[in-house]
Amino acid sequence: MPSISAEPSSAAEPSSAAEQGAMEAALAAALRGPRGANPLVGAVILSPEGEHLATGYHRGAGTAHAEADAISEARRQGIDTSGTTMVVTLEPCNHEGRTGPCAQAIIAAGIAKVVYAVDDPHDPAAGGARTLRAAGVEVHSGLAAGEARDLNREWFEAVAAKRPFVTLHIAQTLDSRIAAVDGTSQWISSPESLADNHGLRELIDAILVGTGTVLIDNPRLTARTPDGELSQLQPLRAVMGLRDVPADAAVRGTDGRFVHLPTRDPAQALGRLFDEGARHVMVEGGSSILSTFLAAGLVDELIIYLAPTLLGSGTAALNDLGITTLADAQHWSWDDAGGGAVRTLGNDLRLHLRSTRAATSKNSVPQKVLHSEAAEYLTGGH
Numbered sequence: 001m002p003s004i005s006a007e008p009s010s011a012a013e014p015s016s017a018a019e020q021g022a023m024e025a026a027l028a029a030a031l032r033g034p035r036g037a038n039p040l041v042g043a044v045i046l047s048p049e050g051e052h053l054a055t056g057y058h059r060g061a062g063t064a065h066a067e068a069d070a071i072s073e074a075r076r077q078g079i080d081t082s083g084t085t086m087v088v089t090l091e092p093c094n095h096e097g098r099t100g101p102c103a104q105a106i107i108a109a110g111i112a113k114v115v116y117a118v119d120d121p122h123d124p125a126a127g128g129a130r131t132l133r134a135a136g137v138e139v140h141s142g143l144a145a146g147e148a149r150d151l152n153r154e155w156f157e158a159v160a161a162k163r164p165f166v167t168l169h170i171a172q173t174l175d176s177r178i179a180a181v182d183g184t185s186q187w188i189s190s191p192e193s194l195a196d197n198h199g200l201r202e203l204i205d206a207i208l209v210g211t212g213t214v215l216i217d218n219p220r221l222t223a224r225t226p227d228g229e230l231s232q233l234q235p236l237r238a239v240m241g242l243r244d245v246p247a248d249a250a251v252r253g254t255d256g257r258f259v260h261l262p263t264r265d266p267a268q269a270l271g272r273l274f275d276e277g278a279r280h281v282m283v284e285g286g287s288s289i290l291s292t293f294l295a296a297g298l299v300d301e302l303i304i305y306l307a308p309t310l311l312g313s314g315t316a317a318l319n320d321l322g323i324t325t326l327a328d329a330q331h332w333s334w335d336d337a338g339g340g341a342v343r344t345l346g347n348d349l350r351l352h353l354r355s356t357r358a359a360t361s362k363n364s365v366p367q368k369v370l371h372s373e374a375a376e377y378l379t380g381g382h
């Protein structure tokens with residue numbers, strides 16, 4: 001059993017072996033969710049005797065939080081949650097949001113004790129622990145705080161910087177081309193990869209491309225179902241670059257969800273999208289835009305659709321990261337969150353990686369530890 005850390009905190013007390021085991025299970029469950037605007041969170045409900053009664057996790061923005069998911073799971077099984085302990089990887093939220101405050105759900109479920117790993121850094125959500133204590137719930141924090149922070153390190157960093165979480169999308173050939181010499185690129189990906197990409201478009205708040213892509217592809221950048229219908233949720237469509245976006249460009253659409261960002265500075269573009277309310281941005285391309293975000297260290301997650309195709313020449317996925325010596329290479333780590341690090345989508349491989357930018361050696365253990373546990377949940381072929 002991996003050992004997890006307890007950080008000193010005003011409320012910290014020695015935790016029981018059952019609580020430590022539950023925290024490990026909660027950390028593993030959290031990895032089942034997708035990265036994005038919301039953090040990965042897992043929760044386990046323990047009986048007073050330390051038995052695991054129910055597990056929950058967060059499936060992404062707009063869906064039930066992990067605590068509510070675990071309570072629902074207990075209800076589905078007909079389990080009485082009064083007098084139980086909830087072990088959760090993040091401080092329960094206190095805000096109304098789209099899903100209702102978890103602190104109130106915990107109080108209503110009669111849960112007597114809450115053990116959580118790290119405080120919620122997000123101002124409107126913070127304060128769940130205070131609300132719980134005021135209602136007579138015993139609350140402790142700090143168990144596995146290092147692991148829980150590492151689980152969401154990019155998200156914590158984005159929240160602290162007040163910028164959106166950034167996913168970079170690349171649909172490329174085996175030889176890292178995203179378009180042929182004549183500019184044609186539709187489609188490099190398999191239909192299954194395209195469907196996955198449209199699923200992501202529906203989850204994110206904004207999608208961003210450069211003016212080059214607009215002028216060459218005239219993309220719509222909408223989220224669509226496999227039969228071509230518009231999906232229910234649509235991202236804000238953003239084009240970055242100094243040139244004007246043609247008046248008849250498809251990306252403008254007719255729904256008012258288009259924004260031109262007349263800048264070449266990726267931080268400025270993200271700042272503008274943050275001000276527009278975007279908390280998760282997907283950068284789709286082309287190569288100049290992909291490169292400028294990567295060079296600026298502003299990418300949290302990489303999703304690469306790798307097609308078993310060769311072009312030999314054409315537009316390279318990346319053109320310059322400002323790296324001239326191997327010692328300065330960017331290193332990325334495989335990410336098991338949200339369905340796995342490597343999946344087969346039709347003829348393609350879907351590669352999922354996370355930044356190592358903010359990782360500390362002290363906190364880098366749990367990804368390795370959790371690999372085998374997370375593997376149980378994988379649905380795609382590894």
Ligand SMILES: NC(=O)C1=CN([C@@H]2O[C@H](COP(=O)(O)OP(=O)(O)OC[C@H]3O[C@@H](n4cnc5c(N)ncnc54)[C@H](OP(=O)(O)O)[C@@H]3O)[C@@H](O)[C@H]2O)C=CC1
Pocket residue numbers: 169170171172177178179183184185188209210211212213214216217240241242243244263264265266284285286287288289290292315
């Ligand atoms: N397979 C795939 O996944 C994808 C493939 N593509 C393909 O990529 C190709 C387009 O790539 P590319 O030509 O690089 O176009 P980009 O979409 O990357 O746009 C480049 C333009 O963006 C503007 N820009 C804004 N910020 C910067 C910056 N920091 N550095 C440089 N330019 C900036 C510049 O225009 P300005 O003068 O207006 O400032 C520049 O000319 C197309 O063939 C398209 O089909 C595109 C997306 C995805």
Ligand SMILES: Nc1c(N[C@@H]2O[C@H](COP(=O)(O)O)[C@@H](O)[C@H]2O)[nH]c(=O)[nH]c1=O
Pocket residue numbers: 171185186187188189193194197209213217218219220221222284285305
């Ligand atoms: N060629 C290519 C992609 N290209 C991206 O999709 C855009 C077209 O979007 P739309 O007009 O909404 O269908 C295009 O401009 C580029 O950003 N994406 C992929 O997943 N796989 C691919 O092979």
